[in-house]
Amino acid sequence: MTRAIGEAAARRQARNSAAFWAATGKSRGHEVVHRRGFLAVLGDERAGTRFLVQEPDLDAAELAELTGLAERASGPVDAEDPFGATDLGHLGLRNWQMPVMLREPGPVGPPAMDVTRVRQPHDLHAAERMVIAGFGLDRFEPHRPGELFPPALLEQPGVDVFLAVLDGEPVGACVTVVDEGIGSLYWVGTPAGHRSRGVGRAVMLGALAPMADLPVTLTASRLGRPLYESLGFTALADSTWWASK
Structure with missing residues (x-):
């Protein structure tokens, strides 16, 4: 793999993540800040503030603005840098790396259980509960229906x-975003009580089917990577994630 291929994959993930979090922020009524080098979603005490690094070469002014927004955040701070090039250690955040993976267009097999695109509020609330439990999102407990996935999220393009x-x-859920001809997956979540039953694979297959003719990216956890590789994804870059301690 050449450096150019890895950077291209990172850039695809950066752009799609920005589209996803901008849509999420808008649906929650949170302020979204667009800059050349980053996108920020300024959330509340529970949702927190999220940064999506968009370029590997943030300049001094961009880094200073990002720092100021983080220091004024009213809740937890999370940041994604698909390029792994921006040091946010001065913010006192912990960091780790996860691979950016790419699946080229290709056929997708049928899932082994019912996987449907959410249309109704009660199904959206069920998906929300699956993700909160699957990812251990304690900041969203006690559960307030529509806080993680507001109904307006379903109205966001792509x-x-x-x-x-x-x-x-309900046993699992995920979110997909199609933007500028690229698909991506987010929040592929299965609560602990439903794991080892093929739920993750089924969710992935059901979500990938409408994007079978598109390149699709995702950022993989250590536990999720073998599943994604079995579905045709290849790791091409290392993304650095930062979060409040």
């Missing part, structure tokens, strides 16, 4: 939420 149901019970 955004879809998928819900997996097994034996009549």
Whole structure:
């Protein structure tokens, strides 16, 4: 793999993540700040503030503005840098790396359970609960329906939420975003009680099917990477994530 291929994958992920978080921020009524080098979503005490680094070469003014926004955040701070090039250690955040993965266009098999695109509020709330439990998002407890996934999120261009149901019970969910001809997946979540039942694979297959003719990116956790590789994703770059301690 050449450096150029890795940077191209990182840039695709950066742009799509920015589209996703801008849509999320707008649907929640939060302020969205667009700059050349980063996008920021200024959330409340529970949602927090999120930064999406958009270029590998933030200049001094951009870094100073990002720093100021982080220091004034009313809740937790999270940042994604798909290029792994911006040091945010001065903000006192912990950091770790996860691979940016790419799947080229290709056929997608059928899921082994019912996976549907969410259309109704009660299904959106079910998907929200799956993600909160699957990712251990304690900041969103106690659960307030519509806080993580507001109904307005379904009205954002290119955004879809998928819900997996097994034996009549919600068991997993994810979000997809299509922007500028690139698809990406977010919040692929399965609560602990439903794991090791093929839910993650089913959710992925159901969500990938409408994007089968597009290149699709994602950022993988250590546990999720083998599943994604089995579905045709290849790791091409290392993304650095930062979060409040």
